[in-house]
Amino acid sequence: MTALTAPALTIPTAGRLRLTAYAGQHVLLWVPTLVAFVVTVTGGALALVTIGLVLLVWSVPLLRWVADRHRATAARTLGVPVPADRLPVREGTRLIGRVVVWARDPMTWREIAWALVSLTLGFVLSLIAALLLVLVVTGALWWYGVEPIMRARARLDCLFLTYGRVERLEQRVVDLAESRAEVVDHSAAELRRLERDLHDGAQARLVALSMSLGMAEAAFDADPERARRLVGEARATTTAALGDLRNVVRGIHPPVLADRGVVGAVEALAADLPFEVDVKASLPGRPPAPLESALYFGIAECLANVGKHAEAAHAWVHLRHHEGVLSAVVGDDGRGGADPGAGTGMLGVMRRLTAFDGTVSVSSPVGGPTLVTLEVPCALSSPKTTPSSGPA
Amino acid sequence: MRLVLAEDNALLRAGLTQLLEGHGFTILHAASDAAALEAALADPEAEAAVLDVRMPPTFTDEGLRAAIAVRQRRPGFPVMVLSQYVESLYARELLASGEGAVGYLLKDRVADVAEFAAGVRQVASGGTVLDPEVVSTVLARRREEPLERLTAREREVLGLMAEGRSNAAIAERLTVTDKAVAKHINSIFTKLDLPVDDDDHRRVRAVLTWLRV
Structure with a gap:
């Protein structure tokens, strides 16, 4: 409702x-x-x-x-x-x-x-x-x-x-209880995913690393050549483990999002996509960090869908803050006919945004264009001021 | 060569100092936050800098901003930027701050000590050294003019040039002769309409075109 x-x-x-x-x-x-x-x-x-x-x-x-x-x-x-x-x-x-x-x-x-x-x-x-x-x-x-x-x-x-007022408040309680349950489910699923990613990735590699080093230690005197090779392998494993950790961290909170906010992060994302993405933003400040992250992942999911399904040559992201509502419109000139209920990705986006009273609407007539609008009510903080001691 | 080093993690700062001094560099200043870095970069004795992107006080991109600022004050000042993550956006910003003499590497690359030291030396002599991860992201991106004119092999060679590899290193990587690499590189220069200039300069320009700076 x-x-x-x-x-x-x-x-x-x-x-x-x-x-x-x-x-x-x-x-x-x-x-x-x-x-x-x-x-x-x-x-x-x-x-x-x-x-x-x-x-x-x-x-x-x-x-x-x-x-x-x-x-x-x-x-x-x-x-x-x-x-x-x-x-x-x-x-x-x-x-x-x-x-x-x-x-x-x-x-x-x-x-x-x-x-x-x-x-x-x-x-x-x-x-x-x-x-x-x-x-x-x-x-x-x-x-x-x-x-x-x-x-x-x-x-x-x-x-x-x-x-009446009472009925509205009752409905609000029902809505909030529902969205809270979804948020709890969502974060539990996210934690499980993280646990799995760490377990299969970095953790497994660290085990391999410690094994290589252990074998190298044993081989140092008897077979220095083998020991050298094992140390080399250990170094390669370290690099791979770092790569895994980077991927996990990107999934939690992309560093560029922390550095540059949602606009900078979307621009960085757009520049790396294999199709043209036009980013226009007029935000006088930054939204609260948790909301910023939800919005960023929402936009990222939409753009990923454009890449996967739309066969689009051109996409655009427009971000604006108007009358207390932060809205992001992700559009593409692809073939349209998108079904928001089809994949789990968009459902995840909706869940994330529901936690902030946000909404997702999709308009995708067959033949395009597809427009996904993400809206979240929020106030923006004034832009972060550079500390006087910091670099210009 | 006298370097400014900036890294907030004490362990890594000590490690990098040791590593670079072991390869014949002199660490003039080792800064641990943005304010100390700014002071260090003001030293006219400094000839190049090795910087971490994320530093106190805000732990965002002060290292990157300091690098761009110093290159505005001192055009062509060589800067090697290290980070736990690489973003092609940041690579573009660094390259846009002047022609060449920039490096942008993942911190992991320090593990290959000799190659890292060679990278710093190359940046100090005006070259461009980009992390393979940036290169592969850009390679996966759409093709557009004038890069569309390049063959797949030429694009590969250009990518390796962006990583700061020499002709000999490229030849070894692709298991072809030096002569074949030189031929590819000449063809790249022609296709990108790069003016006749000394070879180093043209290499940098080719990389800039490739990153759409």
């Missing part, structure tokens, strides 16, 4: 005449609301029979459409956003799947309850507001009455059509 990190927006409120127009719209929507309500309830009751599903497939979208019209007018009346926060239905979900998601979504049930209230009490309120103007003689009442009436109507709609 949507994270609640967006800053509270204010929406310009409507004047009296516009409010009256809303009231008129509400009155006109009475019939569609009634139809949507009756058919949805009937369809729901008959859901076990095919005909029920057929009814629901068009009545629920109608109900949603009517509810959305009321959300829009309520938002303009009260001056605050009235989000629907529905459960997302994945693209390509089939009929029954869609109905199941709708049924599991508490918002669907709220909308059904709302329809009942909107058809009765809500309708009466809007009708009064509209009539006060239409009847002319009640003009004075309209002047003073339309705003309170329409605000009451909007609050009534909000009560049903959007989640």
Whole structure:
């Protein structure tokens, strides 16, 4: 579900005449609301029979459409956003799947309850507001009455059509518990990977090294030539062990990321790739280190995917910080049709970013271009100042 | 030859001092942090420097920045940069700070004592010595003009030139004759449109073209 990190927006409120127009719209929507309500309830009751599903497939979208019209007018009346926060239905979900998601979504049930209230009490309120103007003689009442009436109507709609504070906080707790569990899983898996890398790499080589040196020690007097060869082997093994350690460290935290931050590290990465990558960045400072690392690995994964699958000649990375959100867009002119759920790589990126309330969205129509957008809310620190004693 | 050495790890500093002195270099100053390094590089007696990239106080890239800064003040000042990691980005930055007289090696390469000392000497005499790891990264990169004109063998030779190897060493590595190497190198110079100049200079320029500096 949507994270609640967006800053509270204010929406310009409507004047009296516009409010009256809303009231008129509400009155006109009475019939569609009634139809949507009756058919949805009937369809729901008959859901076990095919005909029920057929009814629901068009009545629920109608109900949603009517509810959305009321959300829009309520938002303009009260001056605050009235989000629907529905459960997302994945693209390509089939009929029954869609109905199941709708049924599991508490918002669907709220909308059904709302329809009942909107058809009765809500309708009466809007009708009064509209009539006060239409009847002319009640003009004075309209002047003073339309705003309170329409605000009451909007609050009534909000009560049903959007989640309240408590529900939002509850949802937030669920989201956080979920992302925390994922982060714990992810770091446990990372530790296992590190343990394996060290065990199979540097550790094994150090064992070989100590064996070579031990044999050399024994051979020094009897066979100096053999001892010399063993010492030479030991040196080669040391170099290989250092190489392994370097690779492990690069996987944990690339040194260039520590030195130059995410922009420098992405530029360094881009320069070493076999296709052209254009890096544009406008960041006035550096994000916190853990987030920087998550973002860097996210971008690196995206670029690796471009190299592996996209058959692209050109890719680009745009980094920017706007309204408290750090975003990175990785695009390519390849063949598109990327499925973010296909590999484990992108899932790992999503997990890493979820820990920071970040999101990943992928747009990849067949034929391209593919755009992956990574967004994380965060504040940037001012650029690190060079210590006065340090080199210029 | 009088050198400035900068390395924050005391053990490695002592080891490098011993190693370089054993090969006929004089260690003028051995600095352990960025401030001491800056002071040491200001000494007009210094003829070259061997620097570690990562040093106190911030443990990021102060060695690299010091190298670039000193080469701006004293153009052509020979600098050998050592690091636990090599980045082709840093190699490009070093090469862009002036023509030649730079080295950029993994610290592991110090293990081959004779070759390391030869590398320092080569940098001091104006050559370019890049770590094989940088070279292989760049070789794996896309082909673009004018490097596209080179044959696979010529690219290989150019890579070995970037590592700072002599014609004889390249010939030995590729198991061909010295004459064949000279022919490849001439062909590289022609294909990269390098102006007629003394051979050392052209070698450096070929490497610069190759790294897109």
